[in-house]
Amino acid sequence: MPAIRIRRRNAVALATAAVLAGLTAPALTPAATASTTATTATTATYDDAYYDGAAGKTGDALKNALHTIISDQTKLSYSAVWDALKVTDQDPGNSGNVILLYSGLSRGKSLNGGDTGDWNREHVWAKSHGGFGTSTGPGTDIHHLRPSDVRVNGVRGNKDFDNGGSAFTDSGGSLTDSDSFEPRDAVKGDVARMIFYMAVRYEGGDGWADLEVNGQVDNGSNPYMGKLSVLKSWHQEDPPDAFEQRRNDVIHDSYQHNRNPFIDHPEWVESIW
Secondary structure, eight states: OOOOOOOOOOHHHHHHHHHHTTOOOOOOOBOOOOOSOOOOOOOOOOOGGGGGGGTTOOHHHHHHHHHHHHTOOOOOOHHHHHHHHHHHTEETTEEEEEEOTTTOOEEETTOBSSSTTOEEEEESSOTTTTTOTTSTTGGGOTTSEEEEEHHHHHHHTTOEEOSOOBOOTTOTTOEEOSSEEEOOGGGHHHHHHHHHHHHHHOBSOTTSOBOEEOSOSOOTTSSEEOOHHHHHHHHHHSOOOHHHHHHHHHIIIIISOOOOHHHHOTTHHHHHO
């Protein structure tokens, strides 16, 4: 398990932080009032020495090095994911709520479940793309599991990501058509970086499929997720913000003890893809 030290940001991360420092979070509409006591996590900033094994590498060599680094993790059970998401995705403005990924709504932490009006555990890398289901491993990796409205989660289904489509109830700006899903602008980069994380973390070992990003939609049950060109554009248009950075820290410090490298080093997307 990697040690937690003081962060030494590289130049790219510093530039990103400087831009984001002037941004404020959009107003969110509470969907419910939580009756539970908020759980909070205190995070320590990481030391970039975490990535020493990737220093100076590009392309496949960088991807392989990052795979080795982030594969050193603690794995959660699927039931433990509920409580973890209540911390990782806590609403900064209401500690009793979580932020729903695709709709942007703020909803009570206690309203987790499978009924209309609840939030559930969305697999951003659709679990049918590679057949990993909800088993411990890629099916419980909270780097790509996010709270989502039950109905909205159903609309997304297992569709690949692409631009275009129509709005739907509680979409929050997200769009969908017959074979793809476009998340709202504020989380497009988040979605892209979660997909890139999964493609590096799961490379065919541990009994799981080799997950890869490709250039198409309608991938079905194949272990691929698209659309690469669109995901790269979303990554550039929506750089990591304070919510995403905090989430990465909480997962590292309190749960899985590994990181999403594309939040810490956005430049590595172009280096690999």
